[in-house]
Every structure is written in C-alpha cells, then in structure tokens.
Amino acid sequence: MARRRLRRAGKWAAWVVAVLVVLPVTVAGTALRAQYAGAAAPQTTTRGRDAFWLGHAWVDGRRDDADVAALRRRLEGTGIRDLYVHAGPLEHDGTLPPARTAYPRAHWLIAAVHRELPSVRVHAWLGDRLVYGPGERGGLRLADASARAAIVASARQVLADGFAGVHLDIEPLHSDNPDYLRLLDRLGPAVHRRGGVLSVAVHQIDPLPGLHRVSGALTGHRKWLSQRFFGQVARRVDQIALMSYDTGLPAESLYGGYVAQQTRLALEATGRHTDLLMGLPFFHTDDMGHHASAETVRAAVRGIRLGLTRQDPGRARFGMALYVDFTATEEDWAAYRSGWGRPGRT
Structure with missing residues (x-):
C-alpha cells in the first residue's frame, strides 16, 4: 500500500510539473511561433533613421582614413543615419575624463x-554599470543627485567637443526608477539647448504584465521594464533603442516571434515625436543569455517587420539599431540589407 501511494504521489508530482512548467512553456512557445508567422507589409522597409553602434577604436587612434572609407562603402545604400560611437565609460561618479584622455581622436572622426x-551624425555613446544596494560598489548610483548632475555636465562636454548627440546606455536599469526619469528631465533640456540629440538604450518590455517584478523577486535581476515606464522614458528623449537581444531563447522562430511582440509593445508605448529603434544582434556570443544560432539578424529583421506590420506599418519615426561594428559579419549585413532595405536597393 505504501509503495502504491508513493507511485501515485510520484505520478501526481509529474502532473503538477507538467501543468506548472511544461504546459506554460509549451503555450508560450506556440504563441511566439504564431507571432513569427505571416507576411510583412511591403512598406515596412527602412525609413532612413537607422543607427549603428561603433566601438572605442574609432576615437582612440586605432582607426584611420582607410577605415572611414570602408565604413562609407559599408553604409552606402542603407538607412543608417546615426553612429553611436563609444566615447568612454563614465566614471562611477558620473564624470567623464577630458577629451585627450577619453576620446583623443574624436575631432578627426567627426x-x-x-x-x-x-548626412550621417556622430553621437557620443556614454555608459556605466548601475548599482542599487547600499553595499554595492563598482558602479554608478543614480539616487545620488551629484552623480546625475555630473552626467549632465559630461553630456555638455561631448557636445562642446563636436558630437551631434548623446547616447546614454546605463545598465541594469530597473523598471519604474524615478531617478532615471529625473536624470532625463535634466539631460534633455541640456542637450537640446546645444542643438543636440538625446538617445537612450534600454531593456526589453514585460512580455507579460508585471514580469519584471517576478524576475526581480526570483533572481534579483529585473530583466524587463514595464510598458508604462518604457513610455515615460520615450517621452523624454529623441530616440529610444530597445535592446532586443540576449533573450536566452533557443530557436529562431521563438526569438523572431518574441521580437515581433517586443516591437508591437514598444510601438504602443512610444509617441510619434520619438524615434523608436529596435536592436539587431550583430554579435555571436554563445551563453545562457544569447544563442547565436537563434538570435540571428534574419530572425530579428523579420520579427521587427511583422510587429511593425501589425501595429503601425506607416510609422515614419522608426528604425533599426545595429550592435555592434567589431563583431559584425557579412551574413549580418546581407540579412539587414535584404530584409530592411528599400525596394530596388541592395
């Protein structure tokens, strides 16, 4: 009897696992594959508002005129208008070293x-690691008003040095962070007074409402932003780039469906006065968070076009952002050009 009860308990536990784990995963997988199905509208091609992240080598002396000429050939016939050039990580207090130290060749590059x-603009890409806990070290603390003021001063510095805009990428950004919004409230006017463009790179949006809270409670890492917070950020900037990669999904169809969903959610949250840019993975690392065989440029471009088709196919202020130059392959460029290029252009 005891053995029979144990067998029944084991079967019951297996059913519980199936219901609580396997079934939701199966349903989610089916839903994502459905998002990846169908055809994109023919008008979902580049609007000439795409962006490209470039590494620090472009401003520290490792690149020369031949590299710029190669870059020109690479960008010809694409919709890339903005270059986010890594101008040096911010110090943990928000300051930026002087140009001769942080980006000595910026004037040459510009x-x-x-x-x-x-017709291409060169922006200063600034970033740092964010810290939150009282004992955490080795990062930028946005709750510190002096650090926020220093970031604004750093933005003024790069604009005075000739950059067309400021591209801010500070991570990990927790959803509903009021200090981040306070920073943008000061940063936007400071950048605009100097005729610059303010852009930010941010995390993905909750695939299910409130999921950022669940992930934060279970893992301590809030992977997603609420859609509401994403919209609050978007209203404060000229361009918002959603980093639609590092999803951990294992198959192209799942990843492409997820990107289609993210595109729809981002379009719902982003007003028409802000450029929404969806990130493309021009890199190929393989780890738990990123499977190169799944997170392909081909799948991302198709997913973005499908999301745009379903939500707002005629939207003008929309583009793709390519990450990053020093890991890009010919296959990445071919997928971007063929999937997002204007009709008749290659």
Missing part, C-alpha cells in the same frame, strides 16, 4: 565622417 558621409 570631420572624416562629415567628409565621407555628410
């Missing part, structure tokens, strides 16, 4: 791009 690619 002049060379203006000469070779006159």
Whole structure:
C-alpha cells in the first residue's frame, strides 16, 4: 500500500510539473511561433533613421582614413543615419575624463565622417554599470543627485567637443526608477539647448504584465521594464533603442516571434515625436543569455517587420539599431540589407 501511494504521489508530482512548467512553456512557445508567422507589409522597409553602434577604436587612434572609407562603402545604400560611437565609460561618479584622455581622436572622426558621409551624425555613446544596494560598489548610483548632475555636465562636454548627440546606455536599469526619469528631465533640456540629440538604450518590455517584478523577486535581476515606464522614458528623449537581444531563447522562430511582440509593445508605448529603434544582434556570443544560432539578424529583421506590420506599418519615426561594428559579419549585413532595405536597393 505504501509503495502504491508513493507511485501515485510520484505520478501526481509529474502532473503538477507538467501543468506548472511544461504546459506554460509549451503555450508560450506556440504563441511566439504564431507571432513569427505571416507576411510583412511591403512598406515596412527602412525609413532612413537607422543607427549603428561603433566601438572605442574609432576615437582612440586605432582607426584611420582607410577605415572611414570602408565604413562609407559599408553604409552606402542603407538607412543608417546615426553612429553611436563609444566615447568612454563614465566614471562611477558620473564624470567623464577630458577629451585627450577619453576620446583623443574624436575631432578627426567627426570631420572624416562629415567628409565621407555628410548626412550621417556622430553621437557620443556614454555608459556605466548601475548599482542599487547600499553595499554595492563598482558602479554608478543614480539616487545620488551629484552623480546625475555630473552626467549632465559630461553630456555638455561631448557636445562642446563636436558630437551631434548623446547616447546614454546605463545598465541594469530597473523598471519604474524615478531617478532615471529625473536624470532625463535634466539631460534633455541640456542637450537640446546645444542643438543636440538625446538617445537612450534600454531593456526589453514585460512580455507579460508585471514580469519584471517576478524576475526581480526570483533572481534579483529585473530583466524587463514595464510598458508604462518604457513610455515615460520615450517621452523624454529623441530616440529610444530597445535592446532586443540576449533573450536566452533557443530557436529562431521563438526569438523572431518574441521580437515581433517586443516591437508591437514598444510601438504602443512610444509617441510619434520619438524615434523608436529596435536592436539587431550583430554579435555571436554563445551563453545562457544569447544563442547565436537563434538570435540571428534574419530572425530579428523579420520579427521587427511583422510587429511593425501589425501595429503601425506607416510609422515614419522608426528604425533599426545595429550592435555592434567589431563583431559584425557579412551574413549580418546581407540579412539587414535584404530584409530592411528599400525596394530596388541592395
């Protein structure tokens, strides 16, 4: 009898696991694959508002005129208008070293791009790791008003040094962070007074309402932002780039469906006065958070186009952001050009 009861208990436990774990995963997988099905509208092609992240080598002396000429050839016929060039990590107090230390070749790069690619803008990509807990060290603390003021001063510095805009990427950004909004409230006017463009890179949106709270409670890492917070951020900037990669999904169809969903959620939250840019994974690391065989440019472009088709196919202020130059392959570029290029252009 006891053995029979144990067998029954084991069967019951297996059913519980199936219901609580396997079934939701199966349903979620089916839903994501459904998001990846169908055809994109023919008008979902580049609007000429795409962006490209470039590494620090472009401003520290490792690149030269031949590299700029190669970049010009690479960008010809694409919709890339903005270059987010890594201008040096912020110090943990929000300050930025002087140009001769942080980005000694920035003036050369800006002049060379203006000469070779006159319609392309060069932005200063600034970032740092965020810390939150009272004992956490080795990062930027946005709750510190002096740190926020220092970031604004750093933005003024790069604009004075000739950059067309400030691209802020500070992570991990917790959803509903009031100090981040306070920073943007000061940063936006400071950048605009100098004729600059303010852009930010942010995490993905909750695939299910409130999921950022669940992930925070279970793992201590709030992977997603609420859709409401995403919209609050978008209203404060000129461009918002959603980093639609590092999802951990194991198959192209799942990843592409997820990106389609993220595109729809982001479009719902982003007003028409802000450029929404969806990130493309031009990198190929393989770990728990990123499977290169699944997170392909091909799947991302198709997913973005499907999400745009379903939500707002005629939206003008929309584009893709390519991350990052020093890991991009010919296959990545071919998938971007063929999937998102204008009709008749390659």
